Amino acid sequence: MxxxxxxxxxxxxxxxxxxxxxxxxxxxxxxxxxxxxxxxxxxxxxxxxxxxxxxxxxxxxxxxxxxxxxxxxxxxxxxxxxxxxxxxxxxxxxxxxxxxxxxxxxxxxxxxxxxxxxxxxxxxxxxxxxxxxxxxxKINRGDYDLALDNNSESDNSKLQNEIYKTTVTLRESAQRSAQSKEELKNALSDISHQLKTPLTSVIIMTENLLDNPDIPLELRQDFLRNIYRSSNHISFLVQSLLTLSKLDADSIVLKRHSEPLSEVFSDVAQSMAIPAELHRISLIFEDNGVLLQCDKKWLCEALFNIVKNCIEHTPEGGTVQMKAESNSLYTKITVSDNGQGIQKDDLPHIFERFYKGKNADDDSVGIGLALSKAIIEKSGGTVSVDSEIGIGSTFIIKIFHLEK
Structure with a gap:
């Protein structure tokens, strides 16, 4: 005025x-x-x-x-x-x-x-x-209906539409922030739960060793083996969580080079040689001479967790196979086993963090497949799984070719 x-x-x-x-x-x-x-x-x-x-x-x-x-x-x-x-x-x-x-x-x-x-x-x-x-x-009261009958080319109408879009964007941002806080809260709760059991076990067994210097040698060795196993479990969990956090924060930069998948499969097979031997599982890979633009280290990490999951759910004498195929659009890597399969109710959640299926081992933390999924998506690909009870599971990875 x-x-x-x-x-x-x-x-x-x-x-x-x-x-x-x-x-x-x-x-x-x-x-x-x-x-x-x-x-x-x-x-x-x-x-x-x-x-x-x-x-x-x-x-x-x-x-x-x-x-x-x-x-x-x-x-x-x-x-x-x-x-x-x-x-x-x-x-x-x-x-x-x-x-x-x-x-x-x-x-x-x-x-x-x-x-x-x-x-x-x-x-x-x-x-x-x-x-x-x-x-x-009206929008601040929560009524986000866009008055389409008032839309025109006038400056006032354009300003109204821009206010609407800005308000909706702020609302979505607030919702995402609230959702992120809720996810962080749940993640911290899950992490606390996952770390609590092995840490408690390590503390109790260590206290027993310290408080009872005359403990029998055999029992002492059992305690030390349990401490070692729990420490490895904690180390794996912490490393996996740190990797997931880095992937979420987009702080990991993948260095892509043309890599023969034969070398990738060979590295994964060597890393899983001991667990496969202990479970008497045969590891077979078929690379078909495929070359892939990828970060070898991180792709091996993703395949390692998937192969590990297959080995853990395949009975003795079973087989885990890695196979590669390529076309003009993407390279497909399949990891299949002839194990017990995945329950139908578990399939939609198998890649969720800290999700443990009905057939999961007691030592499972439900983070390996989530980590593999995050790495594959970071590599510009997708991952899915098909499974039948009693027949086995097949993980299908598609990594799309980079535009030249």
């Missing part, structure tokens, strides 16, 4: 200045016209006397002040050899004041009209602003 009042005062002052300037210019113009008319009258009288020396001053005045119509006056002047271009009509003092007054009135009316138009426009803008304010208050 303060800006509007300043504008009105400025506009009124400008209108008054224009009126004064108009009057001043009108007076100057009329004085110039009067001087020109006087010169024209003098020239007219001189012309009349030059054509008729016998004409009197009275007759000349009668001609100049004649009330006859324009046509009669022109004929009369023409009889003296004077054309219309040689004379002008005299403007009286009354006519001059009339012109000045009309000019001022016209200027004033124009200014008032502009002021009225501005006031109406301002009122119209205030109505739009009030509607926009009410609309924003």
């Amino acid at each position: 303060r800006t509007e009042k300043r504008f009105i005062l400025f506009f009124a002052a400008a209108t008054a200045f224009c009126c004064v300037l108009c009057v001043f210019c009108s007076v100057l113009s009329l004085n110039r016209m009067r001087d020109n008319n006087n010169q024209a009258v003098i020239q007219l009288i001189s012309n009349i006397r030059a054509h008729d020396n016998e004409i009197t001053d009275v007759e000349i005045m009668q001609i100049l002040n004649a009330n006859a119509n324009t046509l009669d006056t022109e004929k009369m002047l023409y009889s003296f050899g004077i054309s219309k271009a040689d004379w002008t009509v005299k403007i009286s003092q009354t006519d001059s004041m009339t012109v000045i007054a009309l000019s001022s009135v016209a200027c004033l009316i124009c200014g008032l009209s502009c002021l009225a138009f501005f006031a109406r426009y301002r009122r119209h803008q205030l109505n739009k602003l009030n509607k926009l304010t009410n609309y924003l208050a």
Whole structure:
């Protein structure tokens, strides 16, 4: 309102200045016209006397002040050899004041009209602003319906749509933030639960070893083996959680090079050689000479966890096979086993963090497959699983080729 009042005062002052300037210019113009008319009258009288020396001053005045119509006056002047271009009509003092007054009135009316138009426009803008304010208050109350009937190309409509989009974006951001906090809370709870059991076991067995120096050697060795196993379990869990956190924070940069999958499969097989031997599982891989643009270290990590899961759920004498195929769109890697299979209810959740299926081992923490999925997606691929109870499971990895 303060800006509007300043504008009105400025506009009124400008209108008054224009009126004064108009009057001043009108007076100057009329004085110039009067001087020109006087010169024209003098020239007219001189012309009349030059054509008729016998004409009197009275007759000349009668001609100049004649009330006859324009046509009669022109004929009369023409009889003296004077054309219309040689004379002008005299403007009286009354006519001059009339012109000045009309000019001022016209200027004033124009200014008032502009002021009225501005006031109406301002009122119209205030109505739009009030509607926009009410609309924003409506959105803040949680009503996010977009008024499609008000959409147009006007600036007000565009601003309304932008406010809507911004508000929805902020709402979604707030929802994602709340969801992230909830996920973090659940993750911390899961981590605490996963670490609590092995840590408690390590503490209890260590206290027993310290408090009982005469403990039998065989029992001492059992305690030490359990401490070692629990420590490895904790180390694996911590390393996996750190890796997942880095992947979530996008702080891991994959360095892709053209790698023969034969070397990738060989490294995975060597890493899983001891667990496979202990479970009497045969590891078979078929690379078909496929080359893949990938980060070898991280791809091996992803395959390691999948193969480990297959070995743990395959009975003795079973087989785990890795196979690679490639086409123009992607490279497909399959990891299959002839184990016990995955329950149908577990399939949609098998890659979720800390999810343990019905057939999971007691030592399982439910993080290996989640880590594999995160690495594969970071590599620009997808992973899925098909499984049948009693027949086995097949993990299908598709890594799409990079555009050249």
